[in-house]
Amino acid sequence: MTSAAPRVEFPHEPGTVPQPHRGAAWRGLLIPLGFLAPALLLLGIWMVYPTIATMWRSLFSDRGDAFVGIENYKRLFTDDLIFESIKNNALWVLIIPAAVTAVGLVFAVLVERVRWSVAFKIAVFMPLAVSLFAVGVIWRIMYQQDPERGAINAAFAGARGFVAEEGVLSRAQPSTEMLQGSPAQGFTFRRAVAPGAVAPLGLTAIRAPEIPEEAKDAVLPGPLENGITGVVWRDFSPRGGTTGKVDPGELGIPGATVELRDERGKKLDSTRTAEDGTFAFAEVPEGATAVAVGQGTFAAPFKGVNWLGDKLITPAIMFSYIWVTAGFAMVIIGAGLAAIPRDVLEAARTDGGTEWQIFRRVTVPLLAPVLTVVFVTQIIGVLKIFDLVLAIAPGSSVDDASTLAYVMWQRSFSGQNLFGLGAAISTFLLLLFIPFLIVNIRRFRADTK
Amino acid sequence: MKKHRWNLLALLLVLLLCAVAAGCGGGDEEGGGGGETTAEEGGEAVSGSVNVLAVWTGAEGEAFQAVLDGFKEQNPDVTVSYKSAKDPAAVLSTAVEGGNPPDVAALPNPGLMRDFAGRGAIKPIDFARESLQENYAQSWLDLGTVDDKLYGVFFKGVNKSTVWYNVAAFEDAGIEPPTTWDELLEAADTLKASGVPAYSIGGADGWTLTDLFENVYLRTAGPEKYDQLAAHEIPWTDASVKEALTEMGKILGDTENVAGGTSGALQTDFPTSVTQVYADPPKAAMVFEGDFVAGVIKAETQAQPETGYSVFDFPAIGDSESVALGAGDVVVMFKDTPASRALIQYLGSPEAQEIWAKRGGFTAPSKNVSEDAYPDEITRKAAAGLGAAEEFRFDLSDLQPAAFGSDAMFTILQDFLKNPKDVNGTAQKLERAAAAAYKG
Secondary structure, X not given: OOOOOOOOOOOOOHHHOOOOOOOHHHHHHHHHHHHHHHHHHXXXXXXXXXXXXXXXXXXXXXXXXXXXXXXXXXXXXOOHHHHHHHHXXXXXXXXXXXXXXXHHHHHHHHHOOOOOHHHHHHHHHHHHHOOHHHHHHHHHHHOOOOOOOOHHHHHXXXXXXXXXXXXXXXXXXXXXXXXXXXXXXXXXXXXXXXXXXXXXXXXXXOOXXXXXXXXXXXXOOOOOOOOEEEEEEXXXXXXXXXXXXXXXXXXXXXXXXXXXXXXXXXXXXXXXXXXXXXXXXXOOOOOOOEEEEOHHHEOOOOOOOOOOOXXXXXXXXXXXXXXXXXXXXXXXXXXXXXXXXXXXXHHHHHOOOOHHHHHHXXXXXXXXXXXXXXXXXXXXXXXXXXXXXHHXXXXXXXXXXXXXXXXXXXXXXXXXOOHHHHHHHHHHHHHHHHHHHHHHHHHHHHHHO | OHHHHHHHHHHHHHHXXXXXXXXXXXXXXXXXXXXXXXXXXXXXXXXXXEEEEEOOOHHHHHHHHHHHHHHHHHOOOEEEEEEEOOOHHHHHHHHHHOOOOOOEEEEOOHHHHHHHHHHOOOEOOXXXXXXXXXXXXXXXXXXXXXXXXXXXXXXXXXXXXXEEEEHHHHHHHOOOOOOEHHHHHHHHHHHHHHOOOOEEOOOOOHHHHHHHHHHHHHHHOOHHHHHHHHOOOOOOOOHHHHHHHHHHHHHHOOHHHEOOHHHHXXXXXXXXXXXXXXXXXXXXXXXXXXXXXXXXXXXXOOOOEOOOEEEXXXXXXXXXXXXXXXXXXXXXXXXXOHHHHHHHHHHOOHHHHHHHHHHOOOEOOOOOOOHHHOOOHHHHHHHHHHHHOOEEEEOOHHHOOHHHHHHHHHHHHHHHHHOOOOHHHHHHHHHHHHHHHHHO
């Protein structure tokens, strides 16, 4: 890092400075200028001119035909979305540089101690080689809520699959108001039951292929003298059928759990339905007043975490940013680590310091200059964050993830054509950069000395 | 160190060369547009060059290239170069600001056309008026007119009053395509009971919600009010808007019946909202969107026409008259050269539009394109809706200032999807955003 600042080298050896004569002073100036010219030209065209032009543009109307003074800056501070963006930018600056530096430090320290350190380094560094926009597209897909589409939620769903027990149905709704409840609690039949009762427990919102293959047409069983009978069936035939009635051709639901419950909903007895959906309790325990389709019948499908919704979108984008930049931080910090004199560490060890003490009191202070470089670079990187926001956030939550660079683009270039406002946002963003740029330049100067 | 310096020098050289090349390239384009033209205006043998910018890529890009090839056959001395841009609005705005627009461009909406006309960036095409009057219904020409001057010709039309459904899901539920709003709501209940949610909503793309709103509004409030609202002559807090939002809420608020529920719908982009209808098992039974849905179905699903997918017209609400919501790409001219003029004339002709219509995924705005040009029955049905309806209205959000019609309106309707009960709040938010956009 220390030799990064470019140095101008004079074309003649220091000892052989030519004798001063007329024109020498000119030549002394011209030659370095000649060498600098290409760089100055390029910087002028692509850095200085656009910067000044943007600042100047920010004082004109959106169409550029009228001078409006600071009007665009007033708009900047009254626009709700821009305010949200400033808030998000502040969050990014507060969290990300610290997080990236910390993660990079941990990786750099640990990587020195693992066997396949080169492979590990490559794996962590690899994301940096991918364009940020492509990274955004990858994570947009991985963050999808539907476990069938998003890898992260699919992993959660997979992990959950080991724990949760499978029911015969994944979801269902009662077909009439006689049944109340939800798949999570089970559906309770509203009419009180007594020996001799017959309970039709109709369910709908079940796709025909979801019903187990052995199912047969449902029948309403006859009553039992001392018991309770009934049927659980898919109360649907094309065009709807008559709800609450077992129509011909409607299938019973085999393997559903049916429970007898008391007044407070406590389970007293349970049984499973037969192939035609019928069930029977030969005896009725005391206190049983209700019959219900138990929750064991249903395995509510895992709906997935809503990563891309308005609440989690900013943390989700931040995480993918850390995934990208941790490698960069690790490599820089790793280089710093390698430069720490071994004897200092060994001295600390001989003095009986624990690993943690050595890390905190020796390694980190010696690394401080490198950590600062990473930290400040990240602040600058984070202030201009744009591509990840554009690529990851869906239209419905992009406002909640918006940053200044994004809102500048959105107001000016997404078809809104508010160029005056966009120029003002850019200028404002430049002002935010300046303190960090100064810190960085100072550091480079200190290094070269 | 020495080697290092050489590398740097080489890099600088490369950069400089690039800069020079880019500069020259730009100059070239500007010169080419001016065209070495020999023929007189409207004459037959036009020569020169013309470059065109439009949004179409992939299969659509190839189809458009085929249309341009047809132009080259008619005018062998003209070189046509086509460039596609994912976001023509942004590219063209920047190009106009930088003083280097293409000769001819297809804009995604007439709002943009008006914007450019107001800035004096595009040239009137009144020279083509006569031939266009033969080929187009008056409403299309009116849409291409700003301050009594004709600026744009619609090359590609879209019928947005279509609903696409999964035939098997409808058969399993034993229902027929509905023709009225009440039938639609009833069919949706039956679909839910059959185990397939009725609606697939692509809420991550706000424009699918504005299209739904516009279809409902056009039917509950009628075309006249629609025009007034489009011109912001009545506020968005008008009772008619609230009535339409309430009807729309009957769909969005039936969360059990929306694929993925509310939060799922908010993350579903338009292509997914189509493919999930034709997934196995289907995640939903129908999706409200325009004729271009067919293109997505063909490209990304296994569904076959008639047996797998089909289409019905957006149902009537109450006793609403037969009316179609549409949109279209309007071709405008940035540089007035004989070659540009010839191309404008050509794109407005039925021959040009038939070339693409044959390839599918295209609805011709010209009334003289024969029905036989469409490749299959479903495409014909979807395309015919545009011509068969007694009234036709252009997509309202496309007629708004961009800050409202393609931004604020999206997010406000997405908020409405989150909370479909908030009819009054939504109307107020829409009015506030519209007022701000019309003032700005």
